[in-house]
Amino acid sequence: MQESLHAEDTFSLGASPKLAFVASDSEKAELALDELSTTYDAVPPEEADVIVALGGDGFMLETLHRYMTLDTPIYGMNRGSVGFLLNQFNPTGLLDRLSSAQHIVLHPLETKVTTLDGQEHSALAINEVSVHREVRQAAKVSVHVDGVLRMEELVCDGVILATPAGSTAYNLSAHGPIVPLGAKLLALTPISAFRPRRWRGALLPDRAIVRLKVLEADKRPVSAAADFTEIRGVSEVTIREASDLRLRLLFDPEHNLEERIIREQFLP
Structure with a gap:
C-alpha cells in the first residue's frame, strides 16, 4: 500500500x-x-x-x-x-x-475478470476476492504473482485473496491467517485444497499483483466474487490493491x- x-x-x-x-x-x-x-x-x-x-x-x-x-x-x-x-x-x-x-x-482490492466469452469485468472488494468451483468437480487454477508462475496447478474448491480488514471473515473460516492492520500484507488462502494437499496459502506484499488462471474452464467452470459482486464462467482473474x-x-x-x-x- x-x-x-x-x-x-x-x-x-x-x-x-x-x-x-x-x-x-x-x-x-x-x-x-x-x-x-x-x-x-x-x-x-x-x-x-x-x-x-x-x-x-x-x-x-x-x-x-x-x-x-x-x-x-x-x-x-x-x-x-x-x-x-x-x-x-x-x-x-x-x-x-x-x-x-x-x-x-x-x-480496496481492484479486480479484473475475463470470462470464457472474452468479456472483461471490473469490481472492487473491501474484504476479499474469491474464486469458486461451479460444479461438483474441483476447480483447477494456476497461481501467478507479479508475473511469476508460483503454482502450476492448484486443485481446490476455490481461492481467496483477503485484505487485512477481511482476513477475519471468509478467509478465517477457510483457515487462512488473520492479518493485522498496518502489516502491508494480503492473505492468499485456498478453499479445501486437494492438490497440493498440504498447501495452506501464502502471505503476500500488499503491492503484489495476483493472477489466477482457470484450467480446464469448460469442464470445470469457475465463478469469481468481489465482496457481493459475482461473475460466472471465468477464465482469468487479476487482483491488485487500489492504492488510489x-x-x-x-x-x-x-x-x-x-x-x-x-x-x-x-x-x-
Whole structure:
C-alpha cells in the first residue's frame, strides 16, 4: 500500500459537523434512523462531513461501496448481529464520540475478470476476492504473482485473496491467517485444497499483483466474487490493491478495528 492501513489517534471535525444518516431496511435500523434524525440535523450523504451507517456488517460494506468516491469518513453503529465493522449503538453523545473517534484508512482490492466469452469485468472488494468451483468437480487454477508462475496447478474448491480488514471473515473460516492492520500484507488462502494437499496459502506484499488462471474452464467452470459482486464462467482473474482509493472509517477508541483484529487471534 502506498498509504498503508493505519489508525490515527483522533479524527478532527469542525465545531458543527454535517451528518448524514443511512440505514438498512431492518426494523432496528429504521427505528434508529428515526431517532437520530429527530435528534440531529441531517444532510444528504453527498454534503456530509461524516456518514453514519446503521445496520450490520453487510450493510456497512454496502455503504462503503456506495460512497467510496466521496472520501467521506463513515461511522457505523451496530443494528445487526456481529457488528465487527461497527461501533455500539447509542443515540446520545454522538458528536462527542465522533470528535474522539479513531480514524482507520483502508484500500480496496481492484479486480479484473475475463470470462470464457472474452468479456472483461471490473469490481472492487473491501474484504476479499474469491474464486469458486461451479460444479461438483474441483476447480483447477494456476497461481501467478507479479508475473511469476508460483503454482502450476492448484486443485481446490476455490481461492481467496483477503485484505487485512477481511482476513477475519471468509478467509478465517477457510483457515487462512488473520492479518493485522498496518502489516502491508494480503492473505492468499485456498478453499479445501486437494492438490497440493498440504498447501495452506501464502502471505503476500500488499503491492503484489495476483493472477489466477482457470484450467480446464469448460469442464470445470469457475465463478469469481468481489465482496457481493459475482461473475460466472471465468477464465482469468487479476487482483491488485487500489492504492488510489481510500475508505475512511471511524471507531470509538475502545472498539477500534485494529484492536478487534488482534483480539480475534486469541479467541478460543
